[in-house]
Every structure is written in structure tokens, then in C-alpha cells.
Amino acid sequence: MSGQARSPRERYREQTRAEIKEAAVRQLAQGGVEGVALLRIAKGIGMSGPALYRYFASRDDLLAEMVVDAYEGLAADIREVDLTGGGRTALGALAGAFRGWAVREPHLYLLIQGTPVPGFRAPAESVLRARAVLGPFLKVFAEGRPLRSMDPLVAEFAQWLRDDADVAAWVGQWTGLSAEDAAAPVALTGAVLAWPQMHGSVSLEVAGHFSGMGHRPATLLDTQVTLLADAFQLA
Amino acid sequence: MSGQARSPRERYREQTRAEIKEAAVRQLAQGGVEGVALLRIAKGIGMSGPALYRYFASRDDLLAEMVVDAYEGLAADIREVDLTGGGRTALGALAGAFRGWAVREPHLYLLIQGTPVPGFRAPAESVLRARAVLGPFLKVFAEGRPLRSMDPLVAEFAQWLRDDADVAAWVGQWTGLSAEDAAAPVALTGAVLAWPQMHGSVSLEVAGHFSGMGHRPATLLDTQVTLLADAFQLA
DNA sequence: CACTTCAGTTATACCTCGTAACGAGTGCGA
DNA sequence: TCGCACTCGTTACGAGGTATAACTGAAGTG
Known part of the structure; x- marks a missing residue:
């Protein structure tokens, strides 16, 4: 559906974005919209806070x-x-x-x-x-x-x-x-x-x-x- | 509608509570639920933050x-x-x-x-x-x-x-x-x-x-x- | 008039978003 | 193959939010 990954970097980027969204949905399921916090997501993925701003x-x-x-x-x-x-x-x-x-x-x-x-x-x-x-x-x-x-x-x-x-x-x-x-x-x-x-x-x-x-x-x-x-x- | 104020203190308390709720509704109108912040309300009324916790x-x-x-x-x-x-x-x-x-x-x-x-x-x-x-x-x-x-x-x-x-x-x-x-x-x-x-x-x-x-x-x-x-x- | 009770203050701990400044690895072109 | 640029991820920070604790002052109560 989305364009095929041109470079391996693109591929990795796309994968990380998906992983973030996945974690976000999981947090949404328990805690509502207010429960979706970048810091919590980052911690869940194993990244540290501001890193997510590279992706969103x-x-x-x-x-x-x-x-x-x-x-x-x-x-x-x-x-x-x-x-x-x-x-x-x-x-x-x-x-x-x-x-x-x-x-x-x-x-x-x-x-x-x-x-x-x-x-x-x-x-x-x-x-x-x-x-x-x-x-x-x-x-x-x-x-x-x-x-x-x-x-x-x-x-x-x-x-x-x-x-x-x-x-x-x-x-x-x-x-x-x-x-x-x-x-x-x-x-x-x-x-x-x-x-x-x-x-x-x-x-x-x-x-x-x-x-x-x-x-x-x-x-x-x-x-x-x-x-x-x-x-x-x-x- | 609510019970009559027994003491003047009760009266004052009730009045302040109403004032807080009024300010909260005003903030709700512009900013949605997320916009309702106790700190902002307190500032608007002229009180300092934690004072509101006496009322709610x-x-x-x-x-x-x-x-x-x-x-x-x-x-x-x-x-x-x-x-x-x-x-x-x-x-x-x-x-x-x-x-x-x-x-x-x-x-x-x-x-x-x-x-x-x-x-x-x-x-x-x-x-x-x-x-x-x-x-x-x-x-x-x-x-x-x-x-x-x-x-x-x-x-x-x-x-x-x-x-x-x-x-x-x-x-x-x-x-x-x-x-x-x-x-x-x-x-x-x-x-x-x-x-x-x-x-x-x-x-x-x-x-x-x-x-x-x-x-x-x-x-x-x-x-x-x-x-x-x-x-x-x-x- | 002393005493209690309550309103409101500042200080503090913790969490969030978002920016800034910095290190480290990867990939690409010359 | 080498070096440069780009991107990723890190820590440090500031603003703003919730909520508690400890203290001060003034009101109401006997």
C-alpha cells in the first residue's frame, strides 16, 4: 500500500514508526486518549523520550x-x-x-x-x-x-x-x-x-x-x- | 435548590465553589476538557494553585x-x-x-x-x-x-x-x-x-x-x- | 478572651510535552 | 576506499500540569 522502502534507512524508519503507533494503540486501549504519552511509549519501546520526535x-x-x-x-x-x-x-x-x-x-x-x-x-x-x-x-x-x-x-x-x-x-x-x-x-x-x-x-x-x-x-x-x-x- | 447556608462560612464556601465551576466551564468552552486546568482556573480567580484543593x-x-x-x-x-x-x-x-x-x-x-x-x-x-x-x-x-x-x-x-x-x-x-x-x-x-x-x-x-x-x-x-x-x- | 477550625500561602515531588545541544553510527558520492 | 553529511539517539533543560506537605493568618466558637 505505502511505497516500497527505497533505502534500508527508509525501511527501518517505517518499521519504527509502526512500532510506535502499535505501542500508542496499546496505551490508548488502556487509559484512553489521555493515556497516550510519548514518554511512556518511549519507555515501552526502549527509547528515551525525545527520540520519538524524530518520527512524529x-x-x-x-x-x-x-x-x-x-x-x-x-x-x-x-x-x-x-x-x-x-x-x-x-x-x-x-x-x-x-x-x-x-x-x-x-x-x-x-x-x-x-x-x-x-x-x-x-x-x-x-x-x-x-x-x-x-x-x-x-x-x-x-x-x-x-x-x-x-x-x-x-x-x-x-x-x-x-x-x-x-x-x-x-x-x-x-x-x-x-x-x-x-x-x-x-x-x-x-x-x-x-x-x-x-x-x-x-x-x-x-x-x-x-x-x-x-x-x-x-x-x-x-x-x-x-x-x-x-x-x-x-x- | 441546595440546602440553605447554615453559617456564613458555608455560604462563602458554596459561593467559591460556584465561582470555580463557572471558571471551569468557561475554560471548557475554549480548550475542551483538556483545557480545564486547576492552575489556570486558580490564576483566573486570583487564587494560587493548591487553594482549589480545599474545594475539590x-x-x-x-x-x-x-x-x-x-x-x-x-x-x-x-x-x-x-x-x-x-x-x-x-x-x-x-x-x-x-x-x-x-x-x-x-x-x-x-x-x-x-x-x-x-x-x-x-x-x-x-x-x-x-x-x-x-x-x-x-x-x-x-x-x-x-x-x-x-x-x-x-x-x-x-x-x-x-x-x-x-x-x-x-x-x-x-x-x-x-x-x-x-x-x-x-x-x-x-x-x-x-x-x-x-x-x-x-x-x-x-x-x-x-x-x-x-x-x-x-x-x-x-x-x-x-x-x-x-x-x-x-x- | 483563649482556642479551634479553616482558607490560602509557599515549597516540593513527580509527570507530561517539547526544544536544544551534543555524541555516534550509517550510507553515499568522489 | 575514504571522508563527509545525514540521521538517529542520547542527556539537559524549561514550561506547565496534578497533587501533597507544612506553615501562616484570620475567621468563628465556647
Whole structure:
């Protein structure tokens, strides 16, 4: 995926960077974002503090890369879902993969979808990765026939599709639809709506807000997804 | 609201505590949770560092109290919503109040619903406050007649209602229903389902994940609420 | 009026990020 | 093959954070 190592130095550098990120993820898992400390990481690897600054400009830099990696991991899981058959079955499978990844890597999910760091930054790369996650949803919702109550939202997204060529290209890439196609805004609406729908229950579950409540989080997510499928009359 | 100040010392103490929390909220607003530093707060008030430890056992302690206060503020806004008429109108008003508070105090919303701090704690008091927020939703959904697709979730909440007397009491307090009443689990399901439904779009909006997207967050929330109202066939 | 209690101070220990200045090894071109 | 440059990693340091300890002064209490 990344460019092949040109020099042995490059190779070593890349390997060390990976090792650092690995240790950072491990620390993230126990201690949250606040627990990710360069000094601790260095000690774990066997290096002394400031050495890490040869590999990452700052702690925020490291975290930013971890965000991108996490998005990539989630997108990879989503990408592997089998969409043949389409309809609500495919949607359920996508949502299940989404939640599955989040439950398996709760700290990573909180890192990318949780509270933004202090002076929150929106690295363009993250937006691209987020779109990679939602892409497969576009495919599913392209076949949707939304209820009347969806009209206002569909209208807004149709407008966006007209104004933003990047988004139009993104939708086209996953559905083959052009921006003028009537199904394009429908696909976009469905995919974007699926996001808060899933995030709602998954983030509360992962953050532990459901602890002590007498329901299975998976049932809750399934129910939310069903609402969505109904609204788009998916097969 | 709090007990009357017995001695002038008590009065002064209470006042100082409030002043500290005020400054903390101000710092939270600009700089996020990480920006809340006792030293900075002390400097702002005109005290010197360790003095604050007379009023709060630790930084986490201060944050915990801020969480409780924030829940109380949100609950107060929700409590003021006019529910006469009921049905989807009332539900929409509740959701609007929920989002209104979050948008007005984004840092506070992220504080209470965002990523839990390092070794996340679940103070019992927070649970009570969260229930105060969802209480009015119970009232609205008590009139609901859920679609068949809601059955699995309703069944799980019915079980919870049977197992947990506290929850049964909470539902009873807001609806007048007993745990055996068929409408009780329905009300509970609706209210609890409304939570992730609203949290999904509101948290993404507040965290800035919708920036650059061509839709009005309010429309998105309205759409999600409509899905929910449909599922419970609210009037 | 003496005595206790509490607010607030400075000093200190420890941890974090991040920079600076310095040594040591590697790899590359002449 | 030799030497230079580049990069890696080290220690030293400063700023800023949490939290404790020990001390001072002033308020409230009998």
C-alpha cells in the first residue's frame, strides 16, 4: 500500500514508526486518549523520550495518524461485507460490520468518532476515509424509494450534490449514478442518514452509557436499521 | 435548590465553589476538557494553585460535578417543554429542546455524552440525571402503538422492567403505569430508543463532523424523529 | 478572651510535552 | 576506499500540569 522502502534507512524508519503507533494503540486501549504519552511509549519501546520526535512532529501528529489508520481499518471491514442481494439484508450486514469493528476496538472508535481534541482539526484525509466507510451504503440505498417524510432531507442533499462536485464524484464512484439522476440524492441521503443512525447506538454502547440497562445493544442497532430500511422501502 | 447556608462560612464556601465551576466551564468552552486546568482556573480567580484543593478533591472530582450540573441543565430545558397535545408534535418539541441545549452548550454536551475520561467512572448520580432527561419522553411514548418490527426490542425492555424495580418506579413516576401494564414497556422502549436516535445526529453535529456537508442538522434530526414517531404510530 | 477550625500561602515531588545541544553510527558520492 | 553529511539517539533543560506537605493568618466558637 505505502511505497516500497527505497533505502534500508527508509525501511527501518517505517518499521519504527509502526512500532510506535502499535505501542500508542496499546496505551490508548488502556487509559484512553489521555493515556497516550510519548514518554511512556518511549519507555515501552526502549527509547528515551525525545527520540520519538524524530518520527512524529508532536503528540497531536501521532494521534492524527492514528485517526487515519483507524478509519482505514473500519473502512476495510465495511468493504469486505458481501452486498449481493442488496436491500435490508445488505444494510443489516453493513451495520453489523460497523458495530462489530467498534465493539472490537472501542478505544479506536471513540478516537475517531468521539470528542474532538482541543482545537479540533479536520484533516482532509480524514474526510476521505470517512467517505470510504460510507461508500458501500450508497450502493445499498441507490435502490431505495424513500417515503414522503424523507423529502425535505432528500431535497437538501440534492442541492449539495449539485453544488459539490467532489461529493457527486464520490456518489458516482460507488453507484455509477450521475448527479442529475434522481436516485443519486436518494443514495446520498440514505448513506448519510445511516451514519448518525448507527453512531447513535454504537457510540453510546462503546462509551459505556448502556451499562446496567437491560437490552442487547445489537437489538437496538437492528431496530434502528430497520427504521431506516422501512423509510427507504428497501427490499 | 441546595440546602440553605447554615453559617456564613458555608455560604462563602458554596459561593467559591460556584465561582470555580463557572471558571471551569468557561475554560471548557475554549480548550475542551483538556483545557480545564486547576492552575489556570486558580490564576483566573486570583487564587494560587493548591487553594482549589480545599474545594475539590481533585480535577476529576471537579469534572464529575460539572457533568452532574450539565445533566441538570439539560434536564431543566427538557422539563420545560410543553407536552400538551402529545404525539409527534410533543416528541418533536422534546427533540428540539434536546438539540437546542446541545448546540447552545456544545462543550457541555460533549462533556456528558462524549468520550468518557480515562478510567471511566459511572457515578450513580449521573444515571439519575440521565433519567431525568428521558423522563418526559416516557410520557409521550406511553401512547405509542409500536410496529411489529419493534417487538424484539420491546420484549427486551419488558424483561428489564420486570427485573429492575428502580426502572419500573421511574417509568411509573412519569407515566402512572405499573410494570405489568402493556404500555409500560412500550413507553420505555420509545424513550430509550429516542436517546440514541437524537444522540446520533446531535453528537456528530456538535463534534463538528457535519462541517462541510450540505444539509441542515435540524432537518436531519427531524427526519430521525419522524422515523421514530412512525415506528410508534404517534398521532 | 483563649482556642479551634479553616482558607490560602509557599515549597516540593513527580509527570507530561517539547526544544536544544551534543555524541555516534550509517550510507553515499568522489 | 575514504571522508563527509545525514540521521538517529542520547542527556539537559524549561514550561506547565496534578497533587501533597507544612506553615501562616484570620475567621468563628465556647
